[in-house]
Amino acid sequence: MLKIRVMGVTTGGPLIILLSRRDAEKRDLHFGDRILIRRSRKRITAIVDIVHSKLLPTGYIGMFDEPLKKLGGREGDLVEVSPESKPASIGYIKKKLDGKRLNEKEISTIVADISEDRLSETEASCFVSACYCNRLSMNEIVWLTRAMVESGEVLRINRTPIVDLHCVGGVPGNRTTMIVVPIIAAAGLTVPKTSSRAITSPAGTADTMEVLAPVDVSMRKLEAVVKRTGGCITWGGAINLAPADDKIIRVEHSLNIDAEGQMLASVMAKKHSVRASHLLLDIPIGPNSKVCSRKAGLHLKRQFEEVARRLGMRIRVVFSDGSQPIGNGIGAALEARDSLMVLQNSGDAPPDLREKSLMLAGQILEFVGHAKHGKGALLAREILESGRAYRKLVQIIKAQGGRTFTYKRVKLGSFKRGISAARSGRVKAINNQTMTRIAKAAGAPRDAEAGLYLFRHVNSKVNKGETLYSIYANSSDKLRFATRIARTDSGFVIS
Amino acid sequence: MLKIRVMGVTTGGPLIILLSRRDAEKRDLHFGDRILIRRSRKRITAIVDIVHSKLLPTGYIGMFDEPLKKLGGREGDLVEVSPESKPASIGYIKKKLDGKRLNEKEISTIVADISEDRLSETEASCFVSACYCNRLSMNEIVWLTRAMVESGEVLRINRTPIVDLHCVGGVPGNRTTMIVVPIIAAAGLTVPKTSSRAITSPAGTADTMEVLAPVDVSMRKLEAVVKRTGGCITWGGAINLAPADDKIIRVEHSLNIDAEGQMLASVMAKKHSVRASHLLLDIPIGPNSKVCSRKAGLHLKRQFEEVARRLGMRIRVVFSDGSQPIGNGIGAALEARDSLMVLQNSGDAPPDLREKSLMLAGQILEFVGHAKHGKGALLAREILESGRAYRKLVQIIKAQGGRTFTYKRVKLGSFKRGISAARSGRVKAINNQTMTRIAKAAGAPRDAEAGLYLFRHVNSKVNKGETLYSIYANSSDKLRFATRIARTDSGFVIS
Numbered sequence: 001m002l003k004i005r006v007m008g009v010t011t012g013g014p015l016i017i018l019l020s021r022r023d024a025e026k027r028d029l030h031f032g033d034r035i036l037i038r039r040s041r042k043r044i045t046a047i048v049d050i051v052h053s054k055l056l057p058t059g060y061i062g063m064f065d066e067p068l069k070k071l072g073g074r075e076g077d078l079v080e081v082s083p084e085s086k087p088a089s090i091g092y093i094k095k096k097l098d099g100k101r102l103n104e105k106e107i108s109t110i111v112a113d114i115s116e117d118r119l120s121e122t123e124a125s126c127f128v129s130a131c132y133c134n135r136l137s138m139n140e141i142v143w144l145t146r147a148m149v150e151s152g153e154v155l156r157i158n159r160t161p162i163v164d165l166h167c168v169g170g171v172p173g174n175r176t177t178m179i180v181v182p183i184i185a186a187a188g189l190t191v192p193k194t195s196s197r198a199i200t201s202p203a204g205t206a207d208t209m210e211v212l213a214p215v216d217v218s219m220r221k222l223e224a225v226v227k228r229t230g231g232c233i234t235w236g237g238a239i240n241l242a243p244a245d246d247k248i249i250r251v252e253h254s255l256n257i258d259a260e261g262q263m264l265a266s267v268m269a270k271k272h273s274v275r276a277s278h279l280l281l282d283i284p285i286g287p288n289s290k291v292c293s294r295k296a297g298l299h300l301k302r303q304f305e306e307v308a309r310r311l312g313m314r315i316r317v318v319f320s321d322g323s324q325p326i327g328n329g330i331g332a333a334l335e336a337r338d339s340l341m342v343l344q345n346s347g348d349a350p351p352d353l354r355e356k357s358l359m360l361a362g363q364i365l366e367f368v369g370h371a372k373h374g375k376g377a378l379l380a381r382e383i384l385e386s387g388r389a390y391r392k393l394v395q396i397i398k399a400q401g402g403r404t405f406t407y408k409r410v411k412l413g414s415f416k417r418g419i420s421a422a423r424s425g426r427v428k429a430i431n432n433q434t435m436t437r438i439a440k441a442a443g444a445p446r447d448a449e450a451g452l453y454l455f456r457h458v459n460s461k462v463n464k465g466e467t468l469y470s471i472y473a474n475s476s477d478k479l480r481f482a483t484r485i486a487r488t489d490s491g492f493v494i495s
Numbered sequence: 496m497l498k499i500r501v502m503g504v505t506t507g508g509p510l511i512i513l514l515s516r517r518d519a520e521k522r523d524l525h526f527g528d529r530i531l532i533r534r535s536r537k538r539i540t541a542i543v544d545i546v547h548s549k550l551l552p553t554g555y556i557g558m559f560d561e562p563l564k565k566l567g568g569r570e571g572d573l574v575e576v577s578p579e580s581k582p583a584s585i586g587y588i589k590k591k592l593d594g595k596r597l598n599e600k601e602i603s604t605i606v607a608d609i610s611e612d613r614l615s616e617t618e619a620s621c622f623v624s625a626c627y628c629n630r631l632s633m634n635e636i637v638w639l640t641r642a643m644v645e646s647g648e649v650l651r652i653n654r655t656p657i658v659d660l661h662c663v664g665g666v667p668g669n670r671t672t673m674i675v676v677p678i679i680a681a682a683g684l685t686v687p688k689t690s691s692r693a694i695t696s697p698a699g700t701a702d703t704m705e706v707l708a709p710v711d712v713s714m715r716k717l718e719a720v721v722k723r724t725g726g727c728i729t730w731g732g733a734i735n736l737a738p739a740d741d742k743i744i745r746v747e748h749s750l751n752i753d754a755e756g757q758m759l760a761s762v763m764a765k766k767h768s769v770r771a772s773h774l775l776l777d778i779p780i781g782p783n784s785k786v787c788s789r790k791a792g793l794h795l796k797r798q799f800e801e802v803a804r805r806l807g808m809r810i811r812v813v814f815s816d817g818s819q820p821i822g823n824g825i826g827a828a829l830e831a832r833d834s835l836m837v838l839q840n841s842g843d844a845p846p847d848l849r850e851k852s853l854m855l856a857g858q859i860l861e862f863v864g865h866a867k868h869g870k871g872a873l874l875a876r877e878i879l880e881s882g883r884a885y886r887k888l889v890q891i892i893k894a895q896g897g898r899t900f901t902y903k904r905v906k907l908g909s910f911k912r913g914i915s916a917a918r919s920g921r922v923k924a925i926n927n928q929t930m931t932r933i934a935k936a937a938g939a940p941r942d943a944e945a946g947l948y949l950f951r952h953v954n955s956k957v958n959k960g961e962t963l964y965s966i967y968a969n970s971s972d973k974l975r976f977a978t979r980i981a982r983t984d985s986g987f988v989i990s
């Protein structure tokens with residue numbers, strides 16, 4: 001038995017504990033070893049680091065935050081420690097690395113081991129790489145989806161239909177969810193929307209909503225918000241929804257990779273966990289978007305449809321224009337401001353963001369039978385222009401614990417600089433990836449107030465010296481850094 | 496500027512440092528971030544963990560052992576800290592994950608970043624997986640080899656020829672190096688042998704030699720030992736020889752994978768780092784060995800020959816019998832005892848180990864022109880039987896700082912149990928992998944005194960109840976564990 005010593009260290013990652021050299025030697029444990037720790041009925045697996053200083057006396061186990069949170073317990077509590085052999089999933093990961101197909105049990109074992117932190121960072125990374133290099137079959141994708149759902153919590157709301165929406169991404173500023181959710185919730189639909197934070201983009205929907213309301217909402221609270229208002233926009237990471245997926249995404253993020261099979265499983269697991277009956281999927285297509293061609297879009301559409309069919313979920317897929325940013329703001333606060341402008345029916349609202357949101361909301365209203373074919377967008381516009389959508393967002397914000405304000409009060413980065421046109425002409429193209437790079441250089445997504453505000457879109461006329469966009473940052477260093485990139489390549493093609 | 500606080504924690508892995516929450520916030524740093532730390536002219540990259548307890552006061556940087564060793568410095572020394580962007584190799588790793596070929600510069604950048612610990616565990620793991628899934632081309636293998644050599648130290652001894660030997664492994668007990676090195680060094684050859692510790696086997700040559708002498712020998716000492724005695728048997732990990740390779744092997748080990756391209760580069764880098772002019776390569780072939788067929792052996796032979804040719808190294812490849820363990824002992828101490836028995840010309844010496852060692856030594860003597868074609872093994876036998884080989888081993892042991900003793904004094908595990916034949920008959924086969932599994936269950940390779948001692952080999956006659964082999968362990972638990980495995984499947988086929 002060892003006593004817990006709370007170290008107060010966050011690693012953000014794998015479960016690490018400390019043992020004094022003497023305790024480790026007594027148990028024949030070395031650094032990097034895997035041990036099982038038991039406290040009453042709870043048990044976790046963690047990796048050992050060895051202390052040979054006074055940092056930790058003999059008889060104690062030094063716990064970092066992540067294992068302590070999982071195991072529970074306080075300073076001085078007794079725990080039992082025993083060596084743990086390698087989990088079975090290691091063999092399955094090797095199998096996948098070897099290019100072989102996994103069966104349902106193998107996949108669910110891997111997912112359970114990942115979600116319970118029984119795999120080291122190395123092992124989990126190898127699984128992600130293996131699935132990236134040796135593509136997952138449709139069976140594997142469906143099993144992976146189911147396993148991810150089972151590894152986490154599921155929403156318990158007894159309503160039909162339950163609507164969800166998703167965009168495969170790649171288009172900066174494209175924050176339609178902030179507008180579509182209040183519109184369709186105002187129409188009486190149930191839409192328990194959980195979103196992600198930015199992975200490779202300047203802002204995720206969760207980051208954007210967070211400008212207006214807390215998104216770190218528990219499952220119980222989420223259920224209460226949805227029961228009261230019909231909708232919500234929260235961070236999926238806050239509830240234990242497909243927890244294995246978040247760990248997989250973390251690995252993908254560090255390498256900037258995006259494996260199709262895992263992406264399908266990841267998206268569908270989150271939808272299935274909220275028990276969505278109807279899913280609207282937006283696939284933006286454009287040369288610098290995630291999906292570059294109609295052919296690739298069609299392939300993805302079929303894949304999503306097949307997974308949805310096997311899960312018993314209805315799906316409707318919409319192809320949209322992914323050739324340039326949607327809306328004017330890029331970055332959480334700037335995108336939140338755009339959404340508020342649309343919902344508050346401001347004359348300054350970006351029309352492209354408004355029209356796309358109405359189209360998507362209309363598709364959903366038709367899909368679930370709330371509007372006749374071809375009449376959905378009309379109904380959506382009525383709901384928006386009447387102010388009902390904004391009132392619904394206010395309800396949702398309040399239910400999530402936020403407070404509302406007009407779009408003019410949204411706080412932006414305090415350092416600002418305009419990037420102007422090097423020549424006169426017409427904007428031929430705006431490169432999504434360049435815009436993303438500049439916004440990130442300015443501090444997005446970590447700094448919610450950093451980003452870009454576009455004054456021009458494709459086909460706009462512009463005179464030499466006119467401002468194409470402003471960069472917002474919260475430090476002069478970051479502003480300088482972003483400006484330097486923008487001056488090398490503004491991302492705009494003018495001719 | 497922050498002050499160093501020595502934490503006294505060994506992680507065995509990536510470079511981790513601690514910052515107080517306040518210092519981290521001031522610098523906009525989060526857990527998992529990469530930072531550059533500078534102390535006078537030294538600089539390292541490390542990953543941030545955040546402390547929010549009294550463990551670390553504001554103004555301090557908590558250093559674990561690995562970064563402290565690289566950076567140097569003591570408690571209270573001042574260091575500068577700045578955010579570090581992702582290294583370029585991340586993009587190259589993604590390229591390889593995508594199945595594309597890397598060029599020489601990309602490979603050398605990745606290797607430098609791995610050897611300098613600039614990559615996280617996740618990133619390094621993805622590189623290893625990518626090279627495993629998307630095989631390396633011959634060009635990539637050669638560049639990887641060169642980059643590994645350049646990332647580390649090289650031996651500076653002005654002699655010709657310099658001989659090296661390598662076995663691709665997979666056969667338990669096969670500790671011929673312990674015998675071949677003293678024979679050929681006694682013949683006047685220079686053989687600066689660096690070996691690995693066990694990765695997936697019950698013992699490596701370095702583990703075995705360590706029973707007799709320290710193997711944790713610096714480059715300067717190694718050069719001195721070789722200059723004095725002509726040979727050495729040390730642990731490659733102790734000298735900074737192709738350091739990136741050790742990190743790659745660590746990842747491979749955790750998943751039990753062995754990528755051919757990386758293996759070629761790994762072996763050849765270590766040979767090239769000691770400036771070997773002649774390499775003898777032993778490829779054991781057997782159904783439960785690493786190389787299972789003659790076809791696979793021929794493929795491997797050609798690959799090795801091609802890499803050697805491009806590096807300007809002469810190579811001779813020998814195919815040997817890998818169908819069963821070589822020698823009687825399996826496990827470091829038991830294998831060291833076998834080697835001593837052969838070198839001390841004991842009547843109990845395992846003849847298969849002796850004969851194979853003589854064959855290999857003979858091949859080398861012919862290869863470098865010290866013996867005529869077909870006469871090498873004869874010369875080797877003379878050197879062995881005259882006691883010159885043993886005296887050379889004694890010289891080497893003493894030069895490395897060990898002391899010699901007769902094979903009877905080799906200390907073995909204090910718990911022992913025999914596994915007996917379930918029927919009478921003739922031994923048809925012995926499964927290498929099963930023997931390995933049982934020896935590891937008994938505590939090998941971590942416990943040098945654990946392992947197996949075989950009383951029977953293939954084609955031996957055996958009566959029901961006679962002992963096939965003994966298991967040695969240092970705890971009754973481990974003995975029981977290994978015995979349970981052996982009783983389910985002894986690894987022997989008798990008919």
